[in-house]
Amino acid sequence: MSEAKEYKYIGQRTIRPDGYDKVTGKANYAADLTLPGMIWGKILRSPHAHAKIIKLDTTKAEALNGVMAAATFADFPSVSNEAIQSGEGATDALDLGRNILARDKVLYHGHAVAAIAAKTEAIAERALALIEVEYEVLPPVMDVRDAMKADAPLLHEDLFTQGSAEQPEKPSNIAARHEFKMGDVEAGFAEADMIVERDYYSPTVHQGYIEPHACTVNYNKDGQSMIWCSTQGHFDVRASTAKLLAMPLGNLKVVASEIGGGFGGKTTLYLEPVALILSRKSGRPVKMEMGRDEVFRASGPGSAARLTVKVGAKKDGTITAMKSTMAFEAGAFKGSPVMMGCMTSFTPYNCPNVYCEGFDVVVNKPKVAAYRAPGAPQAEYAAEMAVSELADKLGIDQIDIRIKNAAKEGTQTIYGPKLKAVGLVECLEAARNSPHYQSALKAGEGRGIASGFWFNVGGQSSVTINMNPDGTGTIVEGSPDIGGSRASMQMMASEELGIPLNDLKPIIGDTESVPYSQSTGGSRTTFATGMAVIEAAQDVVRQLKERAASLWNVTPEQVEWQDGVAINTAGEDKMTCAQICAKNDKTGGQITGTGNVNARGAAPSFAVHLCDTYVDQETGKVDVVRYTAIQDAGKAIHPGYVEGQYQGGAVQGIGWALNEEYIYSKDGVMENAGFLDYRIPLASDLPMIDTIIVEVPNPFHPYGVRGVGESGIIPPLAAVGYSVGNAIGANVTDLPCSPPRVLKLIQGKN
């Protein structure tokens, strides 16, 4: 569909259309809306990691002067186990409700127990202290290995392991077992000349978005409600809230504010249903904001994981078998991304014998949420570390072994389909030819290389383009913009219409103004919503040609559209878009184009990263001295924002590899619930992040687009981890490579 051609806008570094508001502070985020009569909501949170709620009484709190409402789980109409669409998978409504407000048990320190709305934040906070709660404290389960033991304290009496061989009789903390296999791994290992088998660990981490969760809501007496919140999926917020509060979908309008970072963590919800209950009971608009420590303790971090990986290869580097057994922490309720870990672990490799087994395990930590390519960073970290070690033991170059065994078009994946055209080999070759790879390491430095794979998704998006009488137009789409995607929508529409970029203004409509669109995630926006934009723009072009035809008294087939101008092939006439639109009221009314897709053909984006680190051997401190992120974008609509995705993913991965982790006391209380001690990378910690955009077009998108948002977080864990090990001459297995751990590895060698 698309060949290498000269585009007018596609591939340019345009100024994003929402940029002015962002650099002036005018853009409105979740906490920026105030409504008349608004009051403040606050949440009481559990002081215990695991306990039964024996008594919960808000009477005294409600009697405090200035308090206008209280909410507990009892305020949810009966919630059943049905699935609600949420983010990249279905969510159990009962689990969601019990996470938002605890029912009979608190399952993590910080678990929401009750909420108060009052005239000021200060009064609300004082009222929380008057809520009477009696707990029966239970022993917390804080580690996946402990949770899987037969005698472990159980979080849920009604949780039985799905996917086990026999029907389980007793409840368990193991929510599910997954198994994926191809070929015969044992035969494959028997053929191998060299085998590496190791245990790996990746900790609980947080997406670290700088904007805490917040919302302003209003419940009218006639049942019509409005939620203003930052979210990656406002239709999901509507679906989940309506389900929990037993409201018709049509009564609930959700407006997506600008969003200050999501990375998957804002594909679910915490505050909105609670705020709506408080608004209904008080008759006032209610604003709720999470403090930073609440974000850490009580939103949805990324899963901790323990993995055992075994890989085998022949002397010449042909990989003959790959196996991974992994257990992921789901937090307080089932649903970690362990299945996606199984599906992605070894997908960069064309190996016929692969086996993955994964366990979804509940522990007394906050329920995990998606974090950028959920499940893949942990799983592919372990796989890449093992492959790198295998290469070193065989004396084979890191890139050579990956090219030799690279997944290509036609490679069978472990999760079912064969890969279509993909760009892994191209990324590996770009890595080999890069100035970074060609450069020599200095004393004390080490180098790591790693691949990354993520499927990317398509899904439903709807777009309308409403043309104005002066030939300008509005692109109304439903994908909250988490990274600058509006720029790409504008570019794709302008490319199709041929009219100037700034004549088309992209906006994100609320749930009442735009037809259903799936949430922003899965690297789907430029791909799927882009397809809907293109379809809508082509619909506008078709209608413009029809109107021109009627004005010229010719048939639409006799009208061509070129560079924003209608050309009468039966005569000499031309008409611009503006000229046609000026007469729309006479030719049939204002023009609206629609695009409605359930996009298929989302193509994976492979990534390859190179990392050089310097390790101070006396302290174990690691400095990243050079970093290159290479990734296949298919077609980079806006190269600046594509590079930005590569760099942002790389730096999140660097933080994950070096210093980020949830640190817990033995009572299950998080000890570093703030940006002081949850250490994300700073500007001074990093060098420039060099990028190389590889373009192997996706044949299923009009411009060849592949989603790029997620793959970039996968390679850094092993690129950094292996680099550190290479610098010190030891095997890194546990993340993060914080200085005490690295020093221990150094001292262990001597």
Add this chain to the structure above:
Amino acid sequence: MTKIHVTTSINGDETEFLCEPHDTLLEVLRNELGLTGTKEGCGSGDCGACSVTLNGRLVCSCLVLGAEAAGAEVGTIEGVGDADKLNVIQEKFLEHAALQCGICTPGLIVSAQALLAENQNPTEEEVRYYLAGNLCRCTGYDKIIRAVMDSAETMRGEA
């Protein structure tokens, strides 16, 4: 608790407000004065999203009491650039795609402006260390640093 009456100057405008003794300058800006361009990311001085200038000094407004603004000059993102024109730093941020979600951008622009007011020719390292207190989770900082260096070059007339 009696509210405190404060007279101050915000972006050159004389301003009065009432606040509780415990209110921070950040809370006053956002909740009393409707100046929501300054953001709360952490409330404890660790992220820089609330950066403003106080008597010309770059500070975290979440670590200043509203009462302390009395008689002082406060500079917020709303005061950057002119009524009809973005300033160089704002332009360069857009040109370099130095923002994705944009939540850290107001704090970063205020901070970059403070840096370039005192050092017109910073090295890359100086820029990175000066801005170490401004967390960004989306960009990995690369394009932000480039935008600031380019702003400096332009302001020196060397671009």
Add this chain to the structure above:
Amino acid sequence: MAVVEYQAPQSLEDALSILKKTDIKSRVMAGGTDLIIQTKSQTAEPVRVVDLKHIDGMMGYTLDDSGLSLGPAMSCAEFTEAADIKAVYPGLVEAAYLIGSTQVQGRASVGGNLCNASPAADTIPALIANSAQCIIQGSQGERTVAVEDFVNGVGQNCMADDEILKRITIAKPVTGTSDAYLRFIPRTEMDIAVAGAGVSVTLDASGVCTAARVAIGAVAVTAILVPDAAAALVGTSLDESALAAAAAAASAAAKPITDRRGTAEYRTHVVGVLVKRAAKIAADRVKGA
């Protein structure tokens, strides 16, 4: 603590008379970067904040032949911009410069860092290495306390509720003296010190160390002066074995805890490394100058 009242006295006398009130607790405030974080809870003990920044003498400094006389509430930003102070006490300035971000520097102060008395405070080892003196004003009059005796517990200093630290003085160092401060953190900025070391050395014309003071931080309940580490340097030309001996003495004196910022063994090891490196930097400064 919950702030229920704010006062900004214009003189030390006014401040002291406010502190004498017993209706609610009073807390003095300089930059506020620690205090405001400690006052976030609405349900905690009510407190009156007494802002010291409008009092003459709390904010400026003098530097002359007798040494440095420092207003304790002067912001680190201003303190670290003073080239004349940096020329004489580079280690103290670099310690003050490490406190927090540029934004925190705009408010935080050396005096506030000292009075807040965190075991990991960056200025304290450097103040100790420089034999700083704390001039305290109370209703009973003025008294002077050596900085190594000023802090007496985690978050606790030796002042009574109605006393204020009004000045920090440091004698002019003898010729051939310089200092350095190093801290270890996992990132490059923003972190609380996992271990810290402040060292002052005096070298004679041939490069032999004739005097030294070594103080370590973040490895005990308070920062501590380590006479054994200094003794290991005196009489030597700070060669590898002298530095190693100083490091070992520092590690031996350390009594750290294990917490979210580091394990006890890690801190014990690293503080020795920092003492070695800081001593070398201080010596190089003497020779370079």
